[in-house]
Amino acid sequence: MSSFGFGLLCLISFTVPVPILAWLDRIWRKR
Amino acid sequence: MYAGHYAAGLAIKANQPQAPTWALLLGVGFLDVLFGIFVMLGIEHVSVTPGISPGFSLDFIDWSHSLAMSIVWALLFSSFFWRRGKAVALAVGFAVFSHFLLDWPMHPHDLALWPHSSIHIGLGLWRLLPVGWWWVELVFIAAACCYYVARGRSLWACAVVVLLHVVNSPWLAVAK
Numbered sequence A: 001m002s003s004f005g006f007g008l009l010c011l012i013s014f015t016v017p018v019p020i021l022a023w024l025d026r027i028w029r030k031r
Numbered sequence B: 001m002y003a004g005h006y007a008a009g010l011a012i013k014a015n016q017p018q019a020p021t022w023a024l025l026l027g028v029g030f031l032d033v034l035f036g037i038f039v040m041l042g043i044e045h046v047s048v049t050p051g052i053s054p055g056f057s058l059d060f061i062d063w064s065h066s067l068a069m070s071i072v073w074a075l076l077f078s079s080f081f082w083r084r085g086k087a088v089a090l091a092v093g094f095a096v097f098s099h100f101l102l103d104w105p106m107h108p109h110d111l112a113l114w115p116h117s118s119i120h121i122g123l124g125l126w127r128l129l130p131v132g133w134w135w136v137e138l139v140f141i142a143a144a145c146c147y148y149v150a151r152g153r154s155l156w157a158c159a160v161v162v163l164l165h166v167v168n169s170p171w172l173a174v175a176k
Helices: A003-013 A017-027 B003-015 B021-028 B030-041 B067-079 B086-106 B132-150 B155-167
Strands: B045-048 B056-060
Touching (some): A017 B003, B021 B030
């Protein structure tokens, strides 16, 4: 893997899960 | 550390529910977002080390991950949230700085005190425990998620964090 690819992978890894987790926190809160 | 950062973000959210979830979750990974951008721009350097845990060597990460810059990024990121109140801004700032605190046990002496400092710190569990680091991080994730769920929040968010940790395991990770 190139350095550029590693950086891109890191960027994706720390951005893509953010809206998913935020949505789960909002929608499926334990009642 | 990867998924553990998200677990920390969820725990901070449980402690400060008024803080925006997206800001906390982006905050805990903010140093690595910067790292990704800086590597692509050629400002910071990484090399892939197949067969040597964790599969890569962070050769120069001083601008995103040094102690001094972690504080600077935390202050800068939290400054956008002062209008929401001191507690929210502090929670968001702590989320950003927590990245440095949680990286310290894992990183092998690649965390500089400040950019271009000759002093680098890091306990180095990635190297000392090529597989065991994953279990150490899992214990932290479990503790953070227990706190988060005990405060009445989403079990599913924790499930996704655990899934991310499994994907990042020494057995499945892309870079290993």
